[in-house]
Amino acid sequence: xxxxxxxxxxxxxxxxxxxxxxxxxxxxxxxxxxxxxxxxxxxxxxxxxxxxxxxxxxxxxxxxxxxxxxxxxxxxxxxxxxxxxxxxxxxxxxxxxxxxxxxxxxxxxxxxxxxxxxxxxxxxxxxxxxxxxxxxxxxxxxxxxxxxxxxxxxxxxxxxxxxxxxxxxxxxxxxxxxxxxxxxxxxxxxxxxxxxxxxxxxxxxxxxxxxxxxxxxxxxxxxxxxxxxxxxxxxxxxxxxxxxxxxxxxxxxxxxxxxxxxxxxxxxxxxxxxxxxxxxxxxxxxxxxxxxxxxxxxxxxxxxx
Amino acid sequence: xxxxxxxxxxxxxxxxxxxxxxxxxxxxxxxxxxxxxxxxxxxxxxxxxxxxxxxxxxxxxxxxxxxxxxxxxxxxxxxxxxxxxxxxxxxxxxxxxxxxxxxxxxxxxxxxxxxxxxxxxxxxxxxxxxxxxxxxxxxxxxxxxxxxxxxxxxxxxxxxxxxxxxxxxxxxxxxxxxxxxxxxxxxxxxxxxxxxxxxxxxxxxxxxxxxxxxxxxxxxxxxxxxxxxxxxxxxxxxxxxxxxxxxxxxxxxxxxxxxxxxxxxxxxxxxxxxxxxxxxxxxxxxxxxxxxxxxxxxxxxxxxxxxxxxxxxxxxxxxxxxxxxxx
Amino acid sequence: xxxxxxxxxxxxxxxxxxxxxxxxxxxxxxxxxxxxxxxxxxxxxxxxxxxxxxxxxxxxxxxxxxxxxxxxxxxxxxxxxxxxxxxxxxxxxxxxxxxxxxxxxxxxxxxxxxxxxxxxxxxxxxxxxxxxxxxxxxxxxxxxxxxxxxxxxxxxxxxxxxxxxxxxxxxxxxxxxxxxxxxxxxxxxxxxxxxxxxxxxxxxxxxxxxxxxxxxxxxxxxxxxxxxxxxxxxxxxxxxxxxxxxxxxxx
Numbered sequence: 001x002x003x004x005x006x007x008x009x010x011x012x013x014x015x016x017x018x019x020x021x022x023x024x025x026x027x028x029x030x031x032x033x034x035x036x037x038x039x040x041x042x043x044x045x046x047x048x049x050x051x052x053x054x055x056x057x058x059x060x061x062x063x064x065x066x067x068x069x070x071x072x073x074x075x076x077x078x079x080x081x082x083x084x085x086x087x088x089x090x091x092x093x094x095x096x097x098x099x100x101x102x103x104x105x106x107x108x109x110x111x112x113x114x115x116x117x118x119x120x121x122x123x124x125x126x127x128x129x130x131x132x133x134x135x136x137x138x139x140x141x142x143x144x145x146x147x148x149x150x151x152x153x154x155x156x157x158x159x160x161x162x163x164x165x166x167x168x169x170x171x172x173x174x175x176x177x178x179x180x181x182x183x184x185x186x187x188x189x190x191x192x193x194x195x196x197x198x199x200x201x202x203x204x205x206x207x208x209x210x211x212x213x214x215x216x217x218x219x220x221x222x223x224x225x226x227x228x229x230x231x232x233x234x235x236x237x238x239x240x241x242x243x244x245x246x247x248x249x250x251x252x253x254x255x256x257x258x259x260x261x262x263x264x265x266x267x268x269x270x271x272x273x274x275x276x277x278x279x280x281x282x283x284x285x286x287x288x289x290x291x292x293x294x295x296x297x298x299x300x301x302x303x304x305x
Numbered sequence: 306x307x308x309x310x311x312x313x314x315x316x317x318x319x320x321x322x323x324x325x326x327x328x329x330x331x332x333x334x335x336x337x338x339x340x341x342x343x344x345x346x347x348x349x350x351x352x353x354x355x356x357x358x359x360x361x362x363x364x365x366x367x368x369x370x371x372x373x374x375x376x377x378x379x380x381x382x383x384x385x386x387x388x389x390x391x392x393x394x395x396x397x398x399x400x401x402x403x404x405x406x407x408x409x410x411x412x413x414x415x416x417x418x419x420x421x422x423x424x425x426x427x428x429x430x431x432x433x434x435x436x437x438x439x440x441x442x443x444x445x446x447x448x449x450x451x452x453x454x455x456x457x458x459x460x461x462x463x464x465x466x467x468x469x470x471x472x473x474x475x476x477x478x479x480x481x482x483x484x485x486x487x488x489x490x491x492x493x494x495x496x497x498x499x500x501x502x503x504x505x506x507x508x509x510x511x512x513x514x515x516x517x518x519x520x521x522x523x524x525x526x527x528x529x530x531x532x533x534x535x536x537x538x539x540x541x542x543x544x545x546x547x548x549x550x551x552x553x554x555x556x557x558x559x560x561x562x563x564x565x566x567x568x569x570x571x572x573x574x575x576x577x578x579x580x581x582x583x584x585x586x587x588x589x590x591x592x593x594x595x596x597x598x599x600x601x602x603x604x605x606x607x608x609x610x611x612x613x614x615x616x617x618x619x620x621x622x623x624x625x626x627x628x629x630x631x632x
Numbered sequence: 633x634x635x636x637x638x639x640x641x642x643x644x645x646x647x648x649x650x651x652x653x654x655x656x657x658x659x660x661x662x663x664x665x666x667x668x669x670x671x672x673x674x675x676x677x678x679x680x681x682x683x684x685x686x687x688x689x690x691x692x693x694x695x696x697x698x699x700x701x702x703x704x705x706x707x708x709x710x711x712x713x714x715x716x717x718x719x720x721x722x723x724x725x726x727x728x729x730x731x732x733x734x735x736x737x738x739x740x741x742x743x744x745x746x747x748x749x750x751x752x753x754x755x756x757x758x759x760x761x762x763x764x765x766x767x768x769x770x771x772x773x774x775x776x777x778x779x780x781x782x783x784x785x786x787x788x789x790x791x792x793x794x795x796x797x798x799x800x801x802x803x804x805x806x807x808x809x810x811x812x813x814x815x816x817x818x819x820x821x822x823x824x825x826x827x828x829x830x831x832x833x834x835x836x837x838x839x840x841x842x843x844x845x846x847x848x849x850x851x852x853x854x855x856x857x858x859x860x861x862x863x864x865x866x867x868x869x870x871x872x873x874x875x876x877x878x879x880x881x882x883x
Binding site: 031037084087093095097101102103106108109110112113223227230233276280282283287290294295300 | 356362364424425427428430431432434435436438439440442443446447449450451452453559563566567570574600601602603605606607609610612613614617
């Protein structure tokens, strides 16, 4: 096992983690401010990916495709918030789960109806394809590196937004005391729609970026959604910092688990058995990580009591 | 008699009458559908014990359904290939006997629920929902990546397992068997709801502070409820696998968990017969709407949305009034 | 003098810069009603929560019948015989009145892990439950849904649930709150007799009730006990008058 291969896997884990952060950030914001658990967040990821794939097919422009993913997911998010989600804020979690589960069904089948069941493909643009050589002579796909950088930039932007801007102050006020932001004269309904649309846009953007690596298809959002839940459970609900740390942890655990565990078992088992035991364990590794965090800190690494 | 009791009796009779009619007019497919209703109802009854009585919103009940299914798949596949499960330290052979399979499905479901519950119940609310969902995904991926029992492709069992004194390959006999199991489960859950445990569990759901103040530990009540719930859903998983003579990782998928919750909600949360009515409604819709459109899940989604937003008591709530009765 | 059954020794609890309890000591002896009074925000609820087990003090100890219970959970304290009523009625609202007291009786029996026999036909439990309802005057409402009860009836039910536990100590957080004059008087008479079964630590806003009932009164201001004594001593205490009663009279 070469060190270069390992570094490459670490970067892959980082890239995966950064994408998970884009999903988890929206989820944790929406929960932190509005107290809503949104299962349909994965659908917004899918909407972003389809919008990007559709736009890229029509215009051939990757930048336009990314812009389309942001607009489409934010719009879908705002519409869903205005029609369904806002009726759920004062409902219990069971109602929220069911209604947003219903939204998944509607989004998924609706997308299948429009685009069909076959996966679409979103091509990496020429100027981002191919490898780059990193210091130390490591060759790494430029596109994945770009994803890492974009993701980290968005994370930094999000932290700045929450720490510095007026909206950020309102968000923080809303997290600590919902009645207070009303008293401050903030239009709560508009703030909620805005936050929901922001979360949706982040999810849609992530969907588009990943769409160029994997295929764009119905049902692509939910596995990512569930991983984002794992991220939030690990990081602590409502904490953006927790979402970032949790996402990187999950990304690295998943990627390195899949890479290292089969090799680890191969040191004392025959190759095929090591492969199957190792990959089965790797599939479970992030959940084991989550269970471990739960045992030590039931409210997550950065969660309050 | 109360309206809900009348409704329950009508449902039970209807669920018997339809397959009997189908048997008389030689429509085995309808019998199979009715059997599916009964089996899925059992899964829902299991979940309803945790969700309705204990207020535990579990999005991971597919785990127990799948564990029950794989209990059947693993035991029967070993019996069908005449290879023992293990030879050391003691010889364990596969089996084609339903009672043995059921026992292991129940134990497997209970053990899985005990471990997952012990971890997940350290938290409450949204955390609990997310964690149960995540553990479900863990089992799903495990089933996919574990090649010994079919991996992603699942396991086919060629002949339905046997039950002493019955020909389980005859659709109506297998239906009768499943129906009997469902009645026993219903009776058990009804007794449980009226027992000291049921009272304490329901009290904990309504007001956990109150239950602690009288010296009872909500965590233990929830954990026992979750374990029993997993055992029942595990049993239904074994029956379902035997109905299809096939198990696959799909049984573990989050969609399965979602569907089990839908049975409970469509019928009415916390009602004894809620899951039975909900499962029946689901299967009927699947076939009516599925016949209309390939994309029937859109309508299912819309219906679910309407029920959640406007008709919170489910179908029983609409038909028998809002109040959950006190016995 | 006998040892106090409940003995709070120098507990402090801070939330950030706010000292909600500051070196609080108080005790409860057999046969007495010990009232805890103080203006809003004095830290009464925080103190009660620490005694009941919902909050853990930063420093100091709590003793129950000679045992240090500072680290014990709410449940463990309830099992020792700490019968609590809540400031805001904390009942299972979907249950009938009888089911709520049955829950108490069940807790008293020490376990709920009986799965198949119908609990509402358990004669021993029913006897305890009905007796408790009769004592607070709710026997006619046994089959009413708790959510339908008036505010005052819920207060009575709170007390009835505490009674089913046959506790060694009652911890009552504003049992009179929201009761009409007649209801208050009935409950006052009842509490007056109850003290002989188990002593009561009473948090109460109704000063008439406190001065009528209490054998001893402690006054909590800004997280500190500024005086403990009989009703007459407290009335005469200048510090209490300026810090607390004076304000009340002006208001």
